[in-house]
Each structure stands twice: as C-alpha cells, then as structure tokens.
Amino acid sequence: MTGVVIAGIGQTEFSKDAGRDALQLASEAGLAAIRDAGLTPRDIDGLVTYTTDENDELELMCSLGLPELHFWARTPGSGYGASATVQVAAGAIATGAAKAVLIYRAFNERSGRRFGQPRPGEARALPFDRHRSYGIDTPAKMYALWFRRYMYEYGVTNEDFGRYTVVARRHAATNPAAWFYERPITLEDHQASRWIVEPVLRLLDCCQESDGGVALVVTGADRAPDIPAPVRVLGAVDAHVRGTSVMHNYYLPDLAGFADAQRCAVRLWEQTGLGPDDIDVAQIYENFSPLVFLVLEAYGFCGRGEAAAFIADGNIDLGGRLPVNTHGGLLGEAYIHGMNTVLEGVRQVRGTAANQVGGVERSLVSSLSSALVLGPV
Amino acid sequence: MTGVVIAGIGQTEFSKDAGRDALQLASEAGLAAIRDAGLTPRDIDGLVTYTTDENDELELMCSLGLPELHFWARTPGSGYGASATVQVAAGAIATGAAKAVLIYRAFNERSGRRFGQPRPGEARALPFDRHRSYGIDTPAKMYALWFRRYMYEYGVTNEDFGRYTVVARRHAATNPAAWFYERPITLEDHQASRWIVEPVLRLLDCCQESDGGVALVVTGADRAPDIPAPVRVLGAVDAHVRGTSVMHNYYLPDLAGFADAQRCAVRLWEQTGLGPDDIDVAQIYENFSPLVFLVLEAYGFCGRGEAAAFIADGNIDLGGRLPVNTHGGLLGEAYIHGMNTVLEGVRQVRGTAANQVGGVERSLVSSLSSALVLGPV
Numbered sequence: 001m002t003g004v005v006i007a008g009i010g011q012t013e014f015s016k017d018a019g020r021d022a023l024q025l026a027s028e029a030g031l032a033a034i035r036d037a038g039l040t041p042r043d044i045d046g047l048v049t050y051t052t053d054e055n056d057e058l059e060l061m062c063s064l065g066l067p068e069l070h071f072w073a074r075t076p077g078s079g080y081g082a083s084a085t086v087q088v089a090a091g092a093i094a095t096g097a098a099k100a101v102l103i104y105r106a107f108n109e110r111s112g113r114r115f116g117q118p119r120p121g122e123a124r125a126l127p128f129d130r131h132r133s134y135g136i137d138t139p140a141k142m143y144a145l146w147f148r149r150y151m152y153e154y155g156v157t158n159e160d161f162g163r164y165t166v167v168a169r170r171h172a173a174t175n176p177a178a179w180f181y182e183r184p185i186t187l188e189d190h191q192a193s194r195w196i197v198e199p200v201l202r203l204l205d206c207c208q209e210s211d212g213g214v215a216l217v218v219t220g221a222d223r224a225p226d227i228p229a230p231v232r233v234l235g236a237v238d239a240h241v242r243g244t245s246v247m248h249n250y251y252l253p254d255l256a257g258f259a260d261a262q263r264c265a266v267r268l269w270e271q272t273g274l275g276p277d278d279i280d281v282a283q284i285y286e287n288f289s290p291l292v293f294l295v296l297e298a299y300g301f302c303g304r305g306e307a308a309a310f311i312a313d314g315n316i317d318l319g320g321r322l323p324v325n326t327h328g329g330l331l332g333e334a335y336i337h338g339m340n341t342v343l344e345g346v347r348q349v350r351g352t353a354a355n356q357v358g359g360v361e362r363s364l365v366s367s368l369s370s371a372l373v374l375g376p377v
Numbered sequence: 378m379t380g381v382v383i384a385g386i387g388q389t390e391f392s393k394d395a396g397r398d399a400l401q402l403a404s405e406a407g408l409a410a411i412r413d414a415g416l417t418p419r420d421i422d423g424l425v426t427y428t429t430d431e432n433d434e435l436e437l438m439c440s441l442g443l444p445e446l447h448f449w450a451r452t453p454g455s456g457y458g459a460s461a462t463v464q465v466a467a468g469a470i471a472t473g474a475a476k477a478v479l480i481y482r483a484f485n486e487r488s489g490r491r492f493g494q495p496r497p498g499e500a501r502a503l504p505f506d507r508h509r510s511y512g513i514d515t516p517a518k519m520y521a522l523w524f525r526r527y528m529y530e531y532g533v534t535n536e537d538f539g540r541y542t543v544v545a546r547r548h549a550a551t552n553p554a555a556w557f558y559e560r561p562i563t564l565e566d567h568q569a570s571r572w573i574v575e576p577v578l579r580l581l582d583c584c585q586e587s588d589g590g591v592a593l594v595v596t597g598a599d600r601a602p603d604i605p606a607p608v609r610v611l612g613a614v615d616a617h618v619r620g621t622s623v624m625h626n627y628y629l630p631d632l633a634g635f636a637d638a639q640r641c642a643v644r645l646w647e648q649t650g651l652g653p654d655d656i657d658v659a660q661i662y663e664n665f666s667p668l669v670f671l672v673l674e675a676y677g678f679c680g681r682g683e684a685a686a687f688i689a690d691g692n693i694d695l696g697g698r699l700p701v702n703t704h705g706g707l708l709g710e711a712y713i714h715g716m717n718t719v720l721e722g723v724r725q726v727r728g729t730a731a732n733q734v735g736g737v738e739r740s741l742v743s744s745l746s747s748a749l750v751l752g753p754v
Contacts, residue, residue: 002472051428057453061619068640069617073450073465076434088450091468095379096648097615238474240446242438263445271473 002090005230005377007100008037008217009343014179014334017111018211025213026055026106027063033215034064038228039100044217046071046098048085050337052078053105060104071098077238077369079285079338080246080260084370086342087236089218099219105339106213114209115139130245139247139287140206144197146248146255147290151200153256154305158199161289162190163311165204165331168286171318172328175354179208180332205289207330214339216346224377231349234362235272235373239263246369256305258291260369261298272373274362276300279373281323281357282364283345285338286330292316295366296324318355326355338367349374379467382607382754384477385414385594386720391556391711394488395588402590403432403483404440410592411441415605416477421594423448423475425462427714429455430482437481448475454615454746456662456715457623457637461747463719464613466595476596482716483590491586492516507622516624516664517583521574523625523632524667528577530633531682535576538666539567540688542581542708545663548695549705552731556585557709582666584707591716593723601754608726611739612649612750616640623746633682635668637746638675649750651739653677656750658700658734659741660722662715663707669693672743673701695732703732715744726751 010032012018012025034041041064047057051074061069071092075081082105089101109115118137136142150156169185172178185204193203224230241259243251252259269275276299284295293307301322302310310316316324327333327344334340345365347353365372387409389395389402411418418441424434428451438446448469452458459482466478486492495514513519527533546562549555562581570580601607618636620628629636646652653676661672670684678699679687687693693701704710704721711717722742724730742749 051451058617058622061617065619067619070615070644071464072453072461072615072617074428074453076449076451084449087448087472087474088465088468091465091472091474094471095464095468095613097464097468097613236472236474238447238449240435240438240449242442242444245435267447 002233002236003221004090004093004218004233005221005224005227006216006233006346006374007219007227007230008033008035008039009346010036010215011340011343012213014177014210014212014336016211018108022054022106022108023059023063026060026104026215029106029213029215030060030064030102030104033102033217037217038226039217041065042067044100044102045069046089046092046101048073048089048101048103049105050074050078050081051076053107055106071101077246079287080367080369081238082285082338082342082367082370083236083365083372084238084367086218086233086372087238087370090233090236093218093220101218102215103218104213104215105337107337108211109335110209110211116209140196140201142247143288144200146250147200147288149255150290150294156293156308158202159187159191160308161205162187164289164292165190167311167316168325168329168332171326171355172332175328175333177354178328178333179210180328201288207287207335210334210336212334212336214336214343216343229350230377231346231374232377233372234375235268237264237267237271238370239267240369258294258298261295261366264366264369264371265299268371268373274373279322279362279364280360281326281348282366283325283327283341284366285341285368286325287335289331291368292324295368299366318357323357326353326357341365341367342372345372345374349376379610379613380598381467381470381595381610382598382601382604383593383610383723383751384596384604384607385410385412385416386723387413387592388717388720389590391554391587391589391713393588395485399431399483399485400436400440403437403481403592406483406590406592407437407441407479407481410479410594414594415603416594418442419444421477421479422446423466423469423478425450425466425478425480426482427451427455427458428453430484432483448478454623456664457744457746458615459662459715459719459744459747460613460742460749461615461744463595463610463749464615464747467610467613470595470597478595479592480595481590481592482714484714485588486712487586487588493586517573517578519624520665521577523627524577524665526632527667527671533670533685535579536564536568537685538582539564541666541669542567544688544693545702545706545709548703548732549709552705552710554731555705555710556587557705578665584664584712587711587713589711589713591713591720593720606727607754608723609752609754610749611752612645614641614644614648615747616644617746635671635675638672638743641743641746641748642676645748645750651750656699656739656741657737658703658725659743660702660718661743662718662745663702664712666708668745669701672745676743695734700734703730703734718742718744719749722749722751726753
C-alpha cells in the first residue's frame with residue numbers, strides 16, 4: 001500500500017494536429033483532472049511530469065491558477081516512467097510535502113516534433129546516439145534489434161505480433177476516445193502493412209504519433225471519503241537493472257527477456273502480496289507490439305516464450321483471462337507517452353471504461369520499467 | 378522531522394578547468410559520498426539530481442557500479458532546488474521505494490557551457506528568454522532588475538552588498554577547498570571591481586563559474602546507528618508562489634521581497650517547530666550577493682530592509698550571531714549550482730567544517746525556493 005489514491009483523471013481529445021500548444025493541452029487535461037477529483041486549482045500544491053515534457057511548471061501554474069507549489073519533480077524514464085510519476089507523487093504525499101499532486105504529460109508529438117524520425121543534425125542525446133553510427137537512428141530500429149533475439153529464441157514471428165495488434169485495434173474500435181475508433185483491422189491488414197524494420201516490425205506494430213494531453217491527481221488515501229471516485233494505489237514500483245537502456249536490452253546475459261519489467265514484477269508482488277493470478281486487467285505500455293509479449297512473460301502471466309500462444313488463445317481479449325489494453329493501447333487509442341495507459345487502468349477500477357471488464361479488483365499498469373496495481377478504496 | 382538522515386557527502390576539487398567530463402565528476406563525487414556513508418555502490422538504489430544535470434542516470438549507474446535502481450527523479454528548480462533534492466529523496470525513503478538515494482550535481486560550468494553568457498542563437502528556454510527582447514539576456518541582468526527595487530525601497534547600496542562579499546571571501550580564505558582559499562578581499566577591492574550591471578552588481582557580487590561535482594547520500598533515520606557520521610534532516614521544504622520565476626520577482630505586489638523564500642521560512646518553521654532564533658549557522662545560495670540580504674529578511678533573522686545593518690554589524694561573521702556561508706559561499710568556495718552549500722550545512726552539524734562554528738544544533742540551508750534544517754542525530 002502506498003497510502004495514496006488517484007483522485008481524478010482528465011484528458012484532451014487525441015489527434016494528429018491539436019492546433020494549440022503543449023501548455024494549453026496540459027492545462028486542459030490538468031483542469032479536467034482537478035475537476036474530476038472534486039477539487040479546484042487552489043487545492044493542488046505539487047506537479048510531477050517527465051523530464052521530456054516541454055512545459056515550464058511555473059507557466060503551467062499560472063495557466064491553471066495554482067496559488068503555490070510545495071513539491072515538483074520529473075521522472076527521467078519518459079514513457080517507461082509513466083507509472084513512476086505516481087511513485088514520486090506518493091513520496092510527496094507520504095512526507096507531507098504536498099497535499100495533492102497533479103501529474104501531467106502533454107505534447108504535439110505528431111504535428112510537432114516526431115519521436116520516430118531520425119535527427120542526424122542533433123547533438124548527442126542518450127540513449128539515442130550510442131549506436132547511431134551503426135545506422136540505428138530511430139526507436140523502431142533500436143528496439144527491433146532487441147526483439148529479434150526474442151523471435152529467434154522462441155520462434156516468434158511478425159504474424160504473432162500482428163495478433164496483438166488486431167486485439168488492440170479491436171479494443172480501440174469500441175473506444176470513442178481512440179484515434180482508431182470504429183477502425184478495427186484484420187491479421188491480413190497487419191501483414192499487408194509495410195515493413196518498418198524487416199523482419200521484426202511492420203507499420204501496424206508501431207504506436208501512433210499523437211497530439212494531446214493527459215493528467216491525473218494523486219492525494220492521500222485519508223482524503224478518499226471526500227473524493228467522488230477515488231482509486232487506491234496498491235503498489236507503485238520502478239526498476240532499472242544495470243546494463244539496460246531505456247530503449248533496449250543489448251548487453252545483459254539474457255537478451256530474450258525484459259529485465260526491468262521482470263524486476264518490476266518481483267517488487268510489485270513483494271509490495272502488494274499479490275501475484276499474476278490476482279490481476280483482473282492489464283494495461284501495458286507498447287510503443288511497439290512485441291513489448292506486450294515481453295511484459296506478459298516478465299510478470300508471469302505466461303511462461304517464457306509462451307506469450308504468442310497466450311495471445312492467440314484469446315487470453316488478452318475482452319472476456320479473456322486477462323484483458324490487455326482495453327482502451328486500444330498506444331497503437332489503437334493514442335500515444336500520449338504512456339500516460340493515457342495509466343488513465344485506462346484507473347477507469348477499469350472505477351467501472352467507467354469504454355470496454356469495461358466486469359468486477360475489476362486489481363488493475364495492473366505496466367509502464368515497462370515502472371508499474372502500478374490499482375484497486376477500489 | 379522528515380525521517381531521513383544525510384549519511385555521506387563527497388566532492389571533487391573545485392576548479393576552472395576540471396579536465397574530465399561531467400560523468401567522471403559525478404562518479405568521483407558520488408563514490409566519495411557513498412564511502413563517506415560507510416556504504417558501497419551496492420547499497421544505493423535511488424538517484425536524484427537537477428533537470429539541468431547533463432548526466433544520464435543509466436550511464437552514472439554503470440560508472441558507479443550500482444546494481445539496480447528503484448527510484449529516480451529530478452528537480453526542476455536548478456540551484457534554487459538544491460535543498461529540494463533532499464525533499465524528493467525523503468519521499469523515496471518514506472514510501473520504501475528506495476533504501477539509499479544518491480543526490481549529485483556535476484558539471485564543467487566554467488570550462489564548458491557558462492551560464493552567465495548570453496546565448497542569442499539558442500532556442501527559447503524559459504525563464505531566460507521572456508525578457509530577452511528588452512536586453513535582459515543574462516542572469517545578472519535578470520536579477521539586477523529585481524534587486525534594484527530592493528535597493529530603492531530601503532536605501533541599500535552596492536557598497537552594502539560589498540560588505541557581504543568581503544565576509545564570504547574571508548570565509549573562503551580559510552577554507553582549503555575554496556577556489557579563493559587564502560585570497561581575501563577588502564571593501565575597496567569590491568568597489569574597484571568592474572560593473573556588471575550598474576548600479577546593482579559588480580564583478581565581485583557575482584558567484585564564480587566553476588567545474589566540479591558534489592554528492593550526498595540520503596537514507597532512513599532508522600539506519601543512523603550504522604552510519605559513521607549521520608546528520609538528521611529536521612525539515613525540508615520547497616515553495617513557489619504564482620507569478621514568480623526561478624530567476625526574478627517582477628510581477629508580485631511586493632517587489633522588494635523574496636516571496637518564495639518567505640514561504641519557505643513559514644513552512645520550515647511550521648514543519649520543525651523552530652524559528653530564526655533557533656538557528657546556529659546558515660548557508661545561503663547566493664549566485665549574486667543581494668540574495669543573502671533578501672533571504673536573511675525572508676527568514677526573519679532581521680526585519681525588512683535591515684539586512685545591510687545586520688551584516689555591517691558583524692552578525693554573519695564567524696563568531697557572530699548567525700555565521701553565514703562559512704565555506705565562502707558560491708562567491709568564495711565555488712559554484713556547483715548550490716549543492717556545495719548543502720554540504721557545508723552538513724559539515725557544520727558534523728563539526729568538520731574548515732570554519733567550524735561551535736556547538737551547532739540547528740544548521741539552515743537556504744536554496745532560495747527550497748530549504749533544509751539539519752541537526753545531530
């Protein structure tokens with residue numbers, strides 16, 4: 001137990017061209033989350049986001065009308081740290097530094113700076129550039145080299161990855177907030193999409209590029225009675241094994257696994273006293289479809305090398321053993337740097353998801369190197 | 378009480394040309410702090426620094442040999458947040474996220490990128506650029522505009538500021554770690570130094586530009602018995618009032634005061650049950666000498682507009698009522714973005730400062746918009 005609840009959530013529309021700047025997106029999402037928590041900007045005294053967020057906290061503070069900040073911090077893991085922001089906010093609440101922390105992430109990642117494009121003229125910026133001289137100049141190429149070992153080790157094919165994509169797009173198709181609302185695909189569509197990095201990733205294995213903002217409010221569990229729809233944070237962990245990168249696993253002895261996620265799982269089960277059988281629904285950060293496979297195995301939802309069969313057998317579908325990315329994921333809903341995935345974890349506990357799973361008591365959010373378990377108050 | 382202790386401190390030499398990169402400086406300082414705490418790299422599972430630090434945590438992890446990280450965060454306030462890093466680390470300890478957090482700041486701010494130089498070609502980077510079209514293109518100019526109002530309101534002169542500089546350089550002169558070791562100055566030297574922003578700041582009112590690294594280890598107070606020289610964190614606060622900037626106060630109703638520091642003081646006294654009379658020694662972040670005046674008044678060590686007389690009367694000297702910046706400050710020791718000021722606060726409690734004050738029970742560190750009170754275990 002972390003002693004905190006997620007009190008409110010808010011988001012803008014998800015698009016390819018928001019037509020307004022990141023400060024406005026963060027403000028809109030932030031204000032929506034504050035209102036959803038039954039609070040006013042006057043009640044917020046902490047801000048947490050990613051190091052990569054371009055908004056200045058003091059500007060956002062003015063924009064939202066927060067009178068005074070008593071805590072601010074940023075997590076360095078980008079999307080991998082979506083859940084880590086909640087861990088950091090929990091620390092602020094535990095020490096009394098802040099009473100209510102607004103977590104946010106907002107950007108124009110499609111109409112503005114696209115993460116997926118090579119930027120050869122840009123100064124060295126870890127971890128992108130360590131392997132640039134080998135032609136590995138985009139996240140897709142960086143990840144594909146790692147995923148290839150997984151495919152080799154367990155005989156997994158791109159068609160297997162496609163089966164996840166089909167599920168994600170099916171979930172998005174019935175989520176009105178998703179960019180790919182009412183646009184499901186078939187496995188044939190997936191297999192017909194162009195190679196991004198052959199033979200690992202096709203276009204439809206890659207997450208979207210999106211414009212939008214997402215926010216949530218974290219406060220003390222003691223305040224839950226005054227909050228309209230509080231969700232308890234049962235566990236919050238972050239784990240980075242030496243020798244990994246935020247973008248790949250090239251150097252560890254076991255190249256076909258995901259060490260950070262494995263360690264997150266161990267710590268999460270230790271912290272909560274739960275195990276994979278206790279989880280009712282899971283949201284898994286997937287900038288690329290193979291990450292769902294690696295994470296399912298890391299958390300023990302299936303054995304090593306068994307994710308392809310686990311997915312093919314319908315386990316991650318709505319109505320399956322463990323519905324996954326019920327909002328459509330970063331492939332189907334939008335790519336708000338993984339923070340939208342945290343919000344879906346909250347909605348599943350509240351019972352307000354577009355694709356609601358029945359009787360959710362334990363909702364997992366895997367943000368790759370960080371994770372949460374959420375449950376009812 | 379924050380439930381944490383500062384277990385160890387470490388630093389490199391302070392210079393104008395370190396001759397090695399920021400990663401090495403961070404590693405050297407970090408390893409020194411870990412050893413000083415009686416720990417090994419194996420014991421460290423958290424990292425905290427400023428958003429402006431150029432080191433990648435995963436690289437530092439490899440360099441130091443940390444096996445696994447369970448918490449990382451950065452504070453957005455730059456030097457203003459030197460003390461805020463301890464507040465963030467305390468949250469990690471309180472929630473059990475990490476067992477021991479290494480805080481660090483390392484750079485080549487003199488031989489590399491100099492903060493004090495205008496960078497007209499650089500893209501917009503708040504808060505530097507909002508007033509650039511008015512010619513306010515360096516921190517000295519930015520601050521001077523604010524300080525000018527203080528001078529006007531209370532009849533304070535640049536000679537008054539010089540009296541602080543003389544004290545800082547006197548303290549540095551007997552601190553072997555200080556760049557200005559054995560190089561004290563007179564008020565005449567100060568008044569003969571060239572104007573940087575007339576009539577507010579002369580060269581000798583400005584902090585140094587330095588190369589170096591500084592680190593400290595924060596862990597739970599329950600582990601104090603196993604630590605050679607633990608220092609208790611009695612209070613840790615951060616405060617940002619809406620309408621301020623990290624670099625100035627241009628827009629608040631009261632332009633001759635320092636709102637963030639005033640709010641830090643209120644929160645620190647609330648948190649600790651202490652007041653200005655309880656403080657034995659104070660380390661005050663001063664990238665420019667007038668900040669010492671504003672902070673002394675904000676914490677109630679003297680009344681509004683009385684800092685010049687308070688300093689002239691010898692109160693901040695060694696042997697005075699409240700010795701200030703006993704290491705020589707950022708003017709006299711070095712400018713390691715204010716983190717070296719935190720270390721001097723620790724040394725004063727340990728009794729190991731070059732200019733040791735007798736019987737220190739309550740050691741204040743003011744990092745402008747954040748602050749600590751340190752004391753013996």
